[in-house]
Amino acid sequence: MSEGTMQRRAQRDQRDQRAKRLHRVLVCAAAVPVMLVAAGCSSDSGSDDGKDKAADKAAASKSASPSPTVQAAAYKKLPEPCAVLSKKTLGDLVPKGADSGKEGSSSDTATRGSCSWSSLDNNGVKGSQFRWLNVALLRFESDVTRGEGDKLAREYYTKQLQDAQTADGAKSVKTVPLTGTGDEAANVRYDLKKKEGTFKQNTVVARVENVVVTLDYNGAGLAGDKTPDADDLAKAAQKAAEEAVAAVAKANGAGTGGSASSGTPSASKGASGSSADSSDDSSAGASKRPTKSVSKS
Structure with missing residues (x-):
């Protein structure tokens, strides 16, 4: 194999390697937004659940509070x-x-x-x-x-x-x-x-x-x-x-x-x-x- 042929093959191998690396970068870049969206949805869902639970707890506490009372008066009527x-x-x-x-x-x-x-x-x-x-x-x-x-x-x-x-x-x-x-x-x-x-x-x-x-x-x-x-x-x-x-x-x-x-x-x-x-x-x-x-x- 001549020296020129070997040089061309080395150049082709370098191009192939660069192309593979570029492909992997593009695939990873495309996957990142999907992960971010998924993470964002998961975070929002957890936040809403926390608010709902807090509201339910407050409502339950309010309903459990006793109504105000006062000692009833001893005498209920007057004579003529x-x-x-x-x-x-x-x-x-x-x-x-x-x-x-x-x-x-x-x-x-x-x-x-x-x-x-x-x-x-x-x-x-x-x-x-x-x-x-x-x-x-x-x-x-x-x-x-x-x-x-x-x-x-x-x-x-x-x-x-x-x-x-x-x-x-x-x-x-x-x-x-x-x-x-x-x-x-x-x-x-x-x-x-x-x-x-x-x-x-x-x-x-x-x-x-x-x-x-x-x-x-x-x-x-x-x-x-x-x-x-x-x-x-x-x-x-x-x-x-x-x-x-x-x-x-x-x-x-x-x-x-x-x-x-x-x-x-x-x-x-x-x-x-x-x-x-x-x-x-x-x-x-x-x-x-x-x-x-x-x-x-």
């Missing part, structure tokens, strides 16, 4: 407001008006109610004795937003006491805590001078569980008759308030002690309906006691 006091008590407090109880208007008698009596004992030229009595009842339901019924009643109880203590024109204001009258009670006593005479005012506020009782009782000697004894009026007002509280407990199946623990079924956990509005004083009926604040003497 004009029947909370006995005939004897009415005869002592309003002797000339024991049978003339006037029930106040109410859009929901299970939540609020009131009754008032007035008495004028005319003694002719010796003057006359005037007495006025009002009993107001306000019941609070437990509410998941506002809280338990007895808590709402305590707030209203405090507000009623403050209103009585700052009554317009009140003189010699004195607040006396009371025992044996519901869960908490106090009598706000003061003098109120009017052109007809000096009125001795008593406002007894008592709370029993989720119900607040506000009893107003005042008296005056008119047309020259003597002013009634303040202590006697205060004792009579407290006695009447005790009866009113006992009537609330009795209406709900409890004993006369005024506590839900003696006869009322235990309150169960659960959400309940709407509550009485503690800012609405319409349940007090046409109360004759003033409510604007003044300085005390």
Whole structure:
């Protein structure tokens, strides 16, 4: 074989080798996008699965969360407001008006109610004795937003006491805590001078569980008759308030002690309906006691 022939064969072998290498490079280059696409699809699929699993887990956790609850109110109803006091008590407090109880208007008698009596004992030229009595009842339901019924009643109880203590024109204001009258009670006593005479005012506020009782009782000697004894009026007002509280407990199946623990079924956990509005004083009926604040003497 000549030298020229051998040189041409070597050149041909080199070309063949270069062609094979180029072919392998092209095949690998074509395979790379396919692998990238496959890897990308696999990555996206895993990402979606993770999101779906997280969403399912969050939904399951939310559905498993318990609904908010609040302790149910102990008392579910109110007694007839004009029947909370006995005939004897009415005869002592309003002797000339024991049978003339006037029930106040109410859009929901299970939540609020009131009754008032007035008495004028005319003694002719010796003057006359005037007495006025009002009993107001306000019941609070437990509410998941506002809280338990007895808590709402305590707030209203405090507000009623403050209103009585700052009554317009009140003189010699004195607040006396009371025992044996519901869960908490106090009598706000003061003098109120009017052109007809000096009125001795008593406002007894008592709370029993989720119900607040506000009893107003005042008296005056008119047309020259003597002013009634303040202590006697205060004792009579407290006695009447005790009866009113006992009537609330009795209406709900409890004993006369005024506590839900003696006869009322235990309150169960659960959400309940709407509550009485503690800012609405319409349940007090046409109360004759003033409510604007003044300085005390």
